Each structure stands twice: as C-alpha cells, then as structure tokens.
Amino acid sequence: MPKRKIMRIRIWDNCTINKVVDGDTVYVQRKKDRVKVRLYGIDTPEIEQNGGEEAFKFLYQWHNKKVRVRIITFYTDYGRIIAILYDQDGKCLNEELVKNGHAWVYITYCRTSICEQWKILQKKAKAQKLGLWSKQYPLPPWEYRKDYLFRATQQTRIFHNNSCPKYRKEGIGFNDKDNAIKNGYRPCLQCVRK
Numbered sequence: 001m002p003k004r005k006i007m008r009i010r011i012w013d014n015c016t017i018n019k020v021v022d023g024d025t026v027y028v029q030r031k032k033d034r035v036k037v038r039l040y041g042i043d044t045p046e047i048e049q050n051g052g053e054e055a056f057k058f059l060y061q062w063h064n065k066k067v068r069v070r071i072i073t074f075y076t077d078y079g080r081i082i083a084i085l086y087d088q089d090g091k092c093l094n095e096e097l098v099k100n101g102h103a104w105v106y107i108t109y110c111r112t113s114i115c116e117q118w119k120i121l122q123k124k125a126k127a128q129k130l131g132l133w134s135k136q137y138p139l140p141p142w143e144y145r146k147d148y149l150f151r152a153t154q155q156t157r158i159f160h161n162n163s164c165p166k167y168r169k170e171g172i173g174f175n176d177k178d179n180a181i182k183n184g185y186r187p188c189l190q191c192v193r194k
C-alpha cells in the first residue's frame, strides 16, 4: 500500500488536464509538474467494461482545459493525488460524471458531506436511465475488479467456475457456491464440482 498523507484542503488553481486515462483518472499539468489525479469519491467502469468507453469520452470533454484541483488526499511517494476537479465555469467534474450516469458514487471511500448530494444525483440518473443505468444489470467497477471464484450472469442465473469458458467478469461474483445457491443461482453442470 502506498504511503499517504491526509492534508488540509488545499487548492491548486490554473492546472490543465493534459491526459485522460479513463473515466476517473487524469494527469494535470501544474507549472512544471505533471501529477496523476484520481477523481475523489466516484468510480467509473473500467475501459473494457460496459460504460467504460463512454465515461472516458465524457471526461475527455475537459482534455486540455483548465481546472481547479481541490486535493483530498496526497500520496507522498508517488506524486499522485485524490481530488475534486472544477472547470472554469465552476462545474464539478466528479459530480458531472455521477449526474450524467457515467460514474458510481464510491460508497466505501466517499465520506464527506458532498457524497450525500452525489448519492441523490446518482438516484436521479438511475431513474432517468442515463449512461450506465441504461443497461439492466450494471456491475459496480469495484465488483468487476475482484477475483471471484464463481460468477453468474443475471440473465441465466447460472454460475461458472473462474476457469470455465463461460465465466464472465461482468457477472455477479461469489466465492462460496452454497451462498450462490442460497441466493437463487444454479451451478454450471460442466465446471462446478458437487
């Protein structure tokens, strides 16, 4: 785990986004320094996930644009920060992503008062079926990134072992097959041992 230092709120003005990595990560140029910024409190689908490309394209609107960076966490050993970004019109980029259905509020890490507002915006985006909410079963990216032993697609409700060709990372994950069965899923007869 990288060392981190929680700082008092610190603002960097006049930064420029000069690279968009994905829907929640950019590089900003600040004077002579180039710093990697993870957007605070949100999580967007991985690029190869449903909605990942869309989130990237949405954030790319601010490529080469000036932003104000409000630092939440500063990682001392990487020159990497977690921050809230605002554009020159005062729009909050993190919030825009949630509002337009391109990001989830990252419930485990979003702990400031602003997160409550973002949760409301997420509900509204969901109700309007915006962006990733237009799909029936969007999988939170933090679930997608985990290494589960079994995954089931919601359509078939059949779960597969992680070595089965039918195993899909987009599916809901389980490590305990009894638990999967208890939740109404059925084991694949080819890959799940009794």
Ligand SMILES: [Zn+2]
Residues within 6 Å of the ligand: 159, 160, 161, 164, 165, 166, 167, 188, 189, 190, 191, 192
């Ligand atoms: Zn299988």
